[in-house]
Amino acid sequence: MIWNLGSINIDKFYGVTHHPAGGETLAAHSFSEGLGGKGANMSVAVARAAAPVSHIGAIGREGRWTRDRLLEYGVDTPHIHEIDVPTGHANIVVDAEGENTIVLFQGANVRLTESMIGAALSEASAGDILLMQNETNGQEYASHTAQKLGLRVAYAAAPFDADAVARLVDRIDIMVLNAIEAAQLEEATGAPLLALGIRDVVVTLGADGCKWISDQGERAFEAYPAQPVDTTGAGDTFTGYLLAGLDRGLGMEVSIDLALKAGTLMVMRHGTADVIPDLKEIQDHFGL
Numbered sequence: 001m002i003w004n005l006g007s008i009n010i011d012k013f014y015g016v017t018h019h020p021a022g023g024e025t026l027a028a029h030s031f032s033e034g035l036g037g038k039g040a041n042m043s044v045a046v047a048r049a050a051a052p053v054s055h056i057g058a059i060g061r062e063g064r065w066t067r068d069r070l071l072e073y074g075v076d077t078p079h080i081h082e083i084d085v086p087t088g089h090a091n092i093v094v095d096a097e098g099e100n101t102i103v104l105f106q107g108a109n110v111r112l113t114e115s116m117i118g119a120a121l122s123e124a125s126a127g128d129i130l131l132m133q134n135e136t137n138g139q140e141y142a143s144h145t146a147q148k149l150g151l152r153v154a155y156a157a158a159p160f161d162a163d164a165v166a167r168l169v170d171r172i173d174i175m176v177l178n179a180i181e182a183a184q185l186e187e188a189t190g191a192p193l194l195a196l197g198i199r200d201v202v203v204t205l206g207a208d209g210c211k212w213i214s215d216q217g218e219r220a221f222e223a224y225p226a227q228p229v230d231t232t233g234a235g236d237t238f239t240g241y242l243l244a245g246l247d248r249g250l251g252m253e254v255s256i257d258l259a260l261k262a263g264t265l266m267v268m269r270h271g272t273a274d275v276i277p278d279l280k281e282i283q284d285h286f287g288l
């Protein structure tokens with residue numbers, strides 16, 4: 001079982017001809033909204049990869065539909081709390097060139113309490129995985145509790161925050177980060193990733209695949225060929241698939257291979273949580 005302490009956002013997309021200047025009021029020519037947030041994306045990816053996942057998070061009342069959507073996708077939702085704070089949301093303004101600006105309100109995502117997290121993890125079993133990113137509060141308490149209970153602790157260090165990593169690093173068993181985050185981390189610590197003492201570190205490298213760093217050394221995995229149309233959510237999909245594989249006992253190599261395949265399909269699609277491929281789509285695409 002994967003316990004995902006993660007953000008749930010409402011992504012609101014506004015299409016505009018140009019970005020408004022200071023003081024300008026501009027009518028958008030299109031609007032759409034969807035489920036987003038790294039946490040929600042990863043929960044959906046885990047469920048699509050056929051592993052059990054329970055999301056630990058918080059939303060406001062107007063965001064009830066996000067919990068319903070996660071449930072529809074096969075995510076367990078009893079630990080998604082409805083509180084008196086607006087659901088996290090991102091106002092994403094996209095101009096005619098596809099350039100975007102984003103205003104993010106973290107809202108309920110950063111109002112988790114220790115009792116919410118503790119109640120969820122009290123249902124976990126040794127060997128389960130706690131997954132965390134950097135878009136909620138509560139990572140220190142969660143990782144500490146999880147470690148005491150014998151869970152494996154997985155951390156996607158995004159959005160990157162050197163202080164957060166420094167506080168958590170002793171309790172992380174599996175870390176997933178992209179190339180930029182890996183460089184930021186090495187710069188912040190002044191040491192190579194291997195020196196952090198984390199058992200398994202996986203760095204995603206976009207079109208170049210990924211590398212896995214462990215006490216066995218460093219191993220490179222090539223990406224599968226793709227014609228990318230939208231890379232949003234590829235990293236979250238990769239991480240969800242990787243951890244689902246590990247939770248299902250598939251081992252690191254097989255899990256990485258599945259994650260690469262899922263990432264490949266994801267970059268060929270527009271959208272995020274709502275279009276994360278399931279195992280059957282992966283089997284069909286790769287002729288498995």
Ligand SMILES: Nc1ncnc2c1ncn2[C@@H]1O[C@H](COP(=O)(O)OP(=O)(O)OP(=O)(O)O)[C@@H](O)[C@H]1O
Binds near residue numbers: 179209
């Ligand atoms: N151009 C590409 N061709 C094939 N696969 C890709 C491509 N870009 C990304 N991927 C797949 O997606 C995975 C994650 O991509 P990347 O390293 O860009 O993560 P990220 O920066 O976290 O992504 P995101 O844009 O979602 O934040 C890669 O490891 C790979 O499997």
